[in-house]
Amino acid sequence: MGFYDHCVKDAHGEDISLRCCEGKVVIVVNTATGCGFTPQYKELEEMYEKFHDRGLEIIDIPCNQFGSQAPGTDEEIHQFCTLKYNTKFPQMKKSDVNGANELPLYTYLKSQKKFEGFGKGPKAAMMQVFAGKGNESDIRWNFTKFVIDRHGAVVARFEPTHDMDELSRCVESLL
Numbered sequence: 001m002g003f004y005d006h007c008v009k010d011a012h013g014e015d016i017s018l019r020c021c022e023g024k025v026v027i028v029v030n031t032a033t034g035c036g037f038t039p040q041y042k043e044l045e046e047m048y049e050k051f052h053d054r055g056l057e058i059i060d061i062p063c064n065q066f067g068s069q070a071p072g073t074d075e076e077i078h079q080f081c082t083l084k085y086n087t088k089f090p091q092m093k094k095s096d097v098n099g100a101n102e103l104p105l106y107t108y109l110k111s112q113k114k115f116e117g118f119g120k121g122p123k124a125a126m127m128q129v130f131a132g133k134g135n136e137s138d139i140r141w142n143f144t145k146f147v148i149d150r151h152g153a154v155v156a157r158f159e160p161t162h163d164m165d166e167l168s169r170c171v172e173s174l175l
Contacts, residue, residue, distance in 0.1 A: 002152050003105075003108065004022055006104060010091075010092055011075070012093075016090075018059075021059075022152070025055055025150055025174045026059060027047075027057070027058045027147055027167070028061065030063040030139060030142060030144055031081075031142060032062065032069035032143075033069070033070055033072065035066070035070075035142040037141070040160070041084070044058055044089070045087050045089070047171060048087075048089045050168075051172065056171060056175065058089035059090060059092060060081075060087070060092060061094075062077045062091065063094065064094060065139075066140075066141050070094060077091065098138050109146045110137035112146075112153075113154050113157035114136045115136060115138060115140060115159070116157070118140070119159065127141060140159065144160060147170055149174050150174065155170075156170050158170075
């Protein structure tokens with residue numbers, strides 16, 4: 001089963017087949033509205049506006065598993081994102097990315113790209129302590145991003161501490 005064989009639920013609970021993303025470059029990101037990394041919404045929206053016409057899609061999946069930092073309803077989260085960050089990319093239903101109730105999409109993504117650390121620097125060191133340990137594939141925190149190429153291959157995983165410019169360069173190289 002590949003990337004395009006999965007479905008996610010939109011914020012209204014309707015199934016969305018990822019076949020709609022065939023031939024596009026996709027970022028799948030687990031988000032939260034009350035996180036120190038929440039300002040990444042701004043950079044994600046900038047990427048979306050810059051590259052959407054060239055084939056970029058962003059799939060935003062709010063998740064409340066890390067510090068209960070996405071406590072609102074799907075509608076409240078959507079309102080926050082559109083009012084504060086003017087996001088236009090699709091936002092899905094709040095879902096789990098780890099554990100017994102994780103989305104099958106995340107089971108697949110994590111099987112393709114394992115956790116390789118938070119990188120270097122103060123934020124990375126803080127996250128290593130704060131996020132604790134997990135298995136080799138677990139999502140460790142909000143704003144973990146997976147990049148899928150135009151053929152449905154998971155080509156990269158960016159932890160929240162990784163440079164957003166590096167993510168942008170990765171995406172642009174695949175367009």
